[in-house]
Amino acid sequence: EAIEIPKNIDFKLTSNLKQIYFDKMDIKNTRGIIRIKNGKASLENLKMNMLDGNITLNGSYDSKDIAKPQVDFGMNIKNFDIETSVKTFNTMKKLAPIMKDCKGKFNMDLTFDSFLDGTMQPVLNSINGKGKLTSQSIQVVNPKSMKKIAEALKMDKYKKFVLKDLNVNFTIDKGVMTAKPFTNKIHNSTATIGGTLNTDQNLNFNVNMLIPRSEFPGGVNNTYDDLIKQANAAGFTLKAVDNMDVEVKITGK
Numbered sequence: 001e002a003i004e005i006p007k008n009i010d011f012k013l014t015s016n017l018k019q020i021y022f023d024k025m026d027i028k029n030t031r032g033i034i035r036i037k038n039g040k041a042s043l044e045n046l047k048m049n050m051l052d053g054n055i056t057l058n059g060s061y062d063s064k065d066i067a068k069p070q071v072d073f074g075m076n077i078k079n080f081d082i083e084t085s086v087k088t089f090n091t092m093k094k095l096a097p098i099m100k101d102c103k104g105k106f107n108m109d110l111t112f113d114s115f116l117d118g119t120m121q122p123v124l125n126s127i128n129g130k131g132k133l134t135s136q137s138i139q140v141v142n143p144k145s146m147k148k149i150a151e152a153l154k155m156d157k158y159k160k161f162v163l164k165d166l167n168v169n170f171t172i173d174k175g176v177m178t179a180k181p182f183t184n185k186i187h188n189s190t191a192t193i194g195g196t197l198n199t200d201q202n203l204n205f206n207v208n209m210l211i212p213r214s215e216f217p218g219g220v221n222n223t224y225d226d227l228i229k230q231a232n233a234a235g236f237t238l239k240a241v242d243n244m245d246v247e248v249k250i251t252g253k
Helices: 082-088 090-095 097-101 144-153 218-233
Strands: 010-022 025-037 040-050 053-062 070-081 102-115 128-141 160-173 176-186 189-197 203-212 243-252
Touching: 070 082, 082 090, 082 097, 082 102, 090 097, 097 102, 097 128, 144 203, 144 243, 176 203
Parallel strands: none
Antiparallel strands: 010 025, 025 040, 040 053, 053 070, 070 102, 102 128, 128 160, 160 176, 176 189, 189 203, 203 243
């Protein structure tokens, strides 16, 4: 249930804790300032090591209205393990479900505010914020959306790929996460990806891919060449291109 901070407590704690076990998390080297006053806890430059990385927190938890406690936080995350983070934070699974199909380390700068429910979890449709996610390398393994794209293109290798030097800016408005378009390599193709994810897990993403013809199976290329020849024989002047533009819209859950 929600934690109520007594309104009659006024103190400042400079923390330096070697190890804390909290909600199945092993947290080490917690240091920073915690202030409690008027039913509100504020964190000032609170640093801790966890999930194979580290995090710095600034912000507050306000329990003056215990029925609707509020948080307002800024966080800087370095080198968190994706798989462990997804298992630990339920909100991450809901706001970025594709993360469950990823492996690697990530960094994130995030500011957000939200109401909390009775289990101290953010109320999804009350979350507002913005941030940036970066990673040197993330392995993506068989996400449902890319599986369908790979099957449609008859290119099974696109079911698994590695994103290098990832840099994604995003906003959250009443729980709706919007990823601003970003460009990355998927195998030998260039993909620009962006869109929204609603609180009910409905996706609305656009994927624009520039795919070299050499990536397509031989049968597809032969059919393409035959169509070019037929068009030119009919009086048109067409030239085969080296790269194919493929636009994909991903919707649904």
